[in-house]
Every structure is written in structure tokens, then in C-alpha cells.
Amino acid sequence: MIKTIDYQIDGINDAELDIKRNSKLEFKLTYDSTKEIRALIAVIPGLGEDGDTYYRDNLAHSIARDLDAAVITVNYFGVKSNPPVAKFSIDEIDELILKTVAENIGNPIPDNIELTKMESEEIWDFVNEHLYAFIGMQKLTGKLIRDFKMPMHMTLTPPNGEYQNFGLMAALDVVNSVLYIKNNPPFKLHPNCQNGQLATIYVGSSHGGYIANLCAKFAPWAVDAVLDNCGWNLSTEIFDKKDYQPGTFRTIGFGKEIDFMRYRRDSRDNENFHLCISDKTFWTSNSQSPNYFSRSRYEIRDVNEPNHLKVLSNYPKPIFKCYHVKGDSVAPIDEKIKFYEQLQANGFDATLDIVSDKSRVDGKFIKNLSHGMGMSIKLLVANNYEWILNKIAANKRPKCEPVITLETSQYTYKFSQKDNQVSLECKKKK
Template identity: 40%
Template sequence: MQINRIYEIDSCDDVELDIKRESKLEFKLWYDDEKKPEALVFITPGLGGDADNNYREHLAQTIASDLNVAVVSVNYHCIGNRPQTGSTFYLDEIDKLILDATTQAAGIKLPYGVDKIQNYDQMSEIFHFINQALIKGKKEGKFRLDYFLNLHVSLQPAKNEYQNFGIMQAQDLINVALYLKKNAPFDTMGGGIPVIMIGSSHGGYLSHLAAKIAPWLINGVIDNSSYAKFLWKLVGFGKEIDFIQYSEFSTFDFFQHIKVFCSNKTFWTSNSSSPYFFSPARRMIRNILEPSHLQIQTTYPKPYYVSYHSFYDRRIAPPEDKIELYDIFQKYHFDAKLYMIKEQSQIDGKFIKSLDHGMGMSIKTLIKKELPIMLEKIKNNPKKEYKNKSISYPCEDLLYNFTQKEDKIFLEIKGNK
């Protein structure tokens, strides 16, 4: 019989920004109590549709039923960062500056100063006022009929979280794997049960990042359309530079005459004098495609990798980066295969539905296609116990050290001389 359990555990604090975590880490586990699972399979959602709970539940149930594995789904830090997953809109100080400057330039006088906007209702009231002013102005000939105003709003993720981007999220995946190896309600082969990470887009990126942080723990990664380098648009503070170019997404859904650009709440900043400066070192540790780091990984047990990617994915996950990453994997003798989808003939309408980012891919089909192959490889070449459960990555002026102890992964950051 298939069993579904929900867990809450302590995970990691934000070591980089010295912020203590307020929330527990929640995850779900599916398994058949009449079988002995061959692996812990993490299906890690990205942003948007695949973070939907109903979709995740159905997918996990299907895989746990059809294959002899236990399936894990983790609500990693800041997963609730879209309206459909629990985030709410607000205006921070930069948003208010943008609002003030933009409306003044358009000749729209607000009923009160932007400093008076303290909550969602006031924000909504102001935006409705602006939209009506634009409608009236178009009727009076003050604006072209196709004119619209560009404004920016921030997203407050669920659980009062914020966008750390990558590091805490990957630590969450690793901490769940370590917890289950010790505490799962089934035989974990003395803690030696294989761990396989699967994900699309940001979920695939986190799967690769978890393997970078704990290569001795992760046996394999199955990926669709992840980015090989951190994505500026998703870090949250791009609006400090250009809120139109570096916002996470934009929409006309709320107001017909206002294009609303949206980014997550974050403490990272482009201000080099701030302790929260997103420095080159912070970027470097988040890159999967970091040649010097990949060379360090070669001295550890090598996970298996398989990835699918559209050759035309220019806006979110440049294919050149992915090709270079997998070329380096091959150079260092990783068992890593990249399927670069280039031709219309490869669109079958079932597995691959487009050449856009994500390719409209059926993740269920991806898993059923690639997971049995990876399980067979792991079975034929089991990962031996690796005593050195610590890895260090030099990043410009900082040294990031990840260590597994007491069934958790810990991060320590020191100066790199």
C-alpha cells in the first residue's frame, strides 16, 4: 500500500547573511510499505506550474507506484515565491522611488505621497488611480492609445522568507536526504540507499547545486532545462540596476494600462559597501559552470548526470553554458550525457512539446525514461562509503566549506588568502 507522510525538520540558517531562519523545513515522502525502495528520488520543483501542490502530489504518487523507489518533495526555502504558491505583493523603498519618478515623468499627480503607502490595499488603490488616470489621459489625447506605464512591485514569499538564491535551498535538499537516510520508515540499506535528484529549470539547477555541495551523497541528477550559472533575474535585486531588464517577470493581468514588473524580496544588494553585497564570490559559489570548482569535484565520488535542453533557450538558460558544463564533465570523466534538442522533428507532442524553455516536457515521461537507466548504473557500480564528507570551494576572497556532520550539512565561510 502506498504511504504518504509529511515531515517538518530544522534545516539551515543563512550563514552568508547571518540571518536566523524562522521557519521549519517541510517535505513529503511517498513509498510503498510492501516494497524495499531502491533509492530516494527527489522531484524538485522550480518556479511556476511545477511548484503546484496538486501536480507534485500526482507526479510523486505515480512514480512511487510505478517504480520501486521512495519519492521526496521538499518545500525548500523561499519556494512560496509566486502568487500561486503563497507570495503577496508589496512596495519596498525602491519600488516607491520608481513609482514616484515614473508618475511624475508621466504628469500623473498622485492623491498622496508614496511614503504613505504602507499596505497592499493602499498599493492597490494607487495603482487603480494611475490606471484610471491613463484611461482618462488617452481619451483626452495626452497619451498615445498604445501607451502604458512601467512600474515595479515586490513579492513577499510565504512564511516571511526571502530569496537567498540557491545555497540554502540546496542545503535543504541535502538535509532532507540525510534525515531520511537515518529516519526513513523503511530499510535504507544502513544509510547507503542511493539519492537521485530530479528537476526542471530552477529545480534542475538546485539538483546540480546539491551534487556540487555534497558529491559524496548524491548518486545522480536528472535534469530538464536548468541554468548552468546563477540567473540575475531571479536573485531579486536586479531592480537596483534596471527594473525592466532584471525583473523576474512582468504582467498586464492586473491593470490594462500598467505593465507590472515583479521581483522577490531579498537582502542581497548591488551596493558594494553593504554587508549584504552580492559580490563576485557570492556569484561564483552559485555557479554550476565554474571550471575550478568542477576540478575540485573530480577528487570526490562522481554522480551520474543526464540533462535535456533546448538549443533555443536563450532568455533563461543559455544553451552555450550547458554545453560547456557537460563538455567539462566529459573532460573530467563524469558519466554525463546532454541531449540538446534542436530540431522541430524532435517535438513529439508527448515528451517534448516545444523548443521554448522547459520544452513543455512531461516530467513523468522523463523520469520513466531515464530513472531506470540511472538506477541500473548505480546498482552495477554502487557508491562506496566516502570518509571525507567535507568540500571547500575558493571563491575570490572567500572560502566556502561544506561539511556533513551529525546528519546535516553545515556551511562555514572564511577569508581566502
């Protein structure tokens, strides 16, 4: 019999920004109560994939039905970043953009209008009343060209006081969900899984794959294997380029400080508006702010940071397997090749399957050759399950203290597990 249990537990606070968390860590566990469970599989949703719970619930149900595995799906910190769960809002930068553009088209917004204090519905009512009809009339009279669309920017705010932390808190949420179930299993364990030997496999596509790799970086002792489909990476290389990489920088949330039309997560159009959207964040590109997203913040989030991989090589080594399409326009294949070359050089069991041939497109497992390949996560897990479990069984991982310290340019990051939860201490170097 398939069972699904909903959990709400305490999550960690944001140690980097020194913000106390208001929300609970929510996740679901799905398993077959008639089976002896050999593995705990965390299926990690991608950026903003909070809405398709039907797919996630059915995916977890089918994996638990077909395999002797329990499945965790986590609403990690900041994942609820799409409407209707996330609400449109306007911060000071959004307001400045909107008022500047409105003034430039000849319909200034009065100074006494405080857009930052409006609720989502109020914002849309005001924008439509004050600007939509005006733009339409200006087009009719020829004062604006017919295909003009007023550029504007809004922020999507997740519920419960959450925001875009980008990766770090999300990864720790996933790890802590796994640790909670591993230490409080409601299911029967397979005889080979006694004494804490329940296999832990982290599975994700795109941003979910990135988070899976971060889990292995921040808590390698809690991860037996990572199964990644076209996961991207937040790389420090963007500091050394003339342009920011659109697949990474624009999703952090503060790209609007530089170019709101280019470095945004998403955009939407109607006949009169070109709306650019970013996630709420407290990070900034302002180097004078205590919330400056400095090179150190990138380094801790870069799964391919060489010095960190050397530190990880001294810990029990997770197994890595990745499918990545060669022509990926969102997550460049060169980044993934470098990552797997470094993993192998540091003694990790790492297998990279580069998909480039149209013959691999079978319409079931792989459906196309674009980012993510339309891949069936059900088949991704099923096709690799026994292979991974055999690898884990053969991987003699020594025990270690559940603490890892990773040095960056300006900060020391210390991840440590206590009472079945991994937390972070972040200290600035003197």
C-alpha cells in the same frame, strides 16, 4: 498502498547574509508501503512553482506507484514566490520608481504617503484610486497617448520571512530533506539497500535542474545521480559581458537597481499599467554594501566553475544525465555543453542528450522544442530509472568525510554534514 507523509524540520540559517531563519523546512515523502524501496528520488520544482501542488502530488504518486522508489518534493527556501502565496509589497526602490513615474505624468504621490508600510491589498487600493482613473482621464483628454501604460515595479514577498537567496539555501534544503529520510526511512528497504546504500536521485527541470546540479556541488557524497531537463546556470561569465544574461541575472531579485523594466522576473499588463515584478532579496548590486552580490557569490553558484569541479573530482562522483533542447532561449545550450565537457574531463560519468530534431517530439515524453520541451517528468524518471540504478551499482564510490571546502575570489565556503544535516560556514579571506 501509496502513503504521503508531510514533514517539517529545522532548516539551516543563511550563513552568507548572517540571517537567522524563521521558517521550517517543509517537504513531502510519497511511497508504496507494500514495496521494498531501492531509490529515493527528489523531484525539485522550478522557480516559483509552489502553486501547482496537484501536479506535484500526482507526479509523486504515479512514480511511487510504478517504481520501487520513494519520492520527495521539497518546498525549498524561497520557492513560494508566486501569488497568492507570495504577497505584493513595495520597498524603498519600488517606492522611488512609483513616485518618480507618477510625478512625471503629472500626478505626484504626496510625501506623507508611506507605500513601504502598506499591506498588499492597501497598495493596490491606493494605486488604483490614485493613478488608474487619472491615467484613463488623461488618455481621454489626449494628454497621454491611448496605448500608454504606466511602468511600475513591485516586489513579491514569500511567506514566513523568506526571500530570494538564489540557489544555495534551496539546494541545501533539498539535500537535507533527502538526508533526513535516508536516515529515518518509514518504508521497507530493498535487501541491496542496507547499510546506507539507498540510491539518491535528484531530478529537476529549468531552475529545478540548476538546483539539482548545485546539490551535487555542495554535498557530492549525498548525491548518487542528477537527472536534469534544460537546467540553467548562474554563470560568472556575466561579469565579462556588456549585458547581463536575462535568464539568470533578472531572477536574483535586485535587477531593478539597474533597469527595473528589463531585469525583472516577470511583468503583467492591463490597459493602464505595465507592472514589473521581482522577488524579495537582501542581495544588492551596491559594491559598498555588506550584502553586495560580488563575483564570489556568483562563483559559488556557478556549477561550471573549473576550480570547484576539480575539487569535486576528488569526491565520490555522482552520475549526470541531461536532456537539453538545442535552441533553448532561457538556458543557452553552450553553457550546458561546457559543463558536460568539464564533467567528463574530470572523470564524471556524464551524458548530455541534445534534442534538436522535430522527430523527437512525440507528444508524450517531449512535447515541443522550446525551453523545458514540455517534458513529462514522469517519463523522464521512468525512462532513465533502471539505467541510472545500473550505473550507480557499477559506480564504486569511495567513502569520504562529508566535508567540502570551495574557495572563491573573496570567500571560503565550507559545507559539512553533521547529525544528518549539511550546513555552511562562509568566511571572508584576509
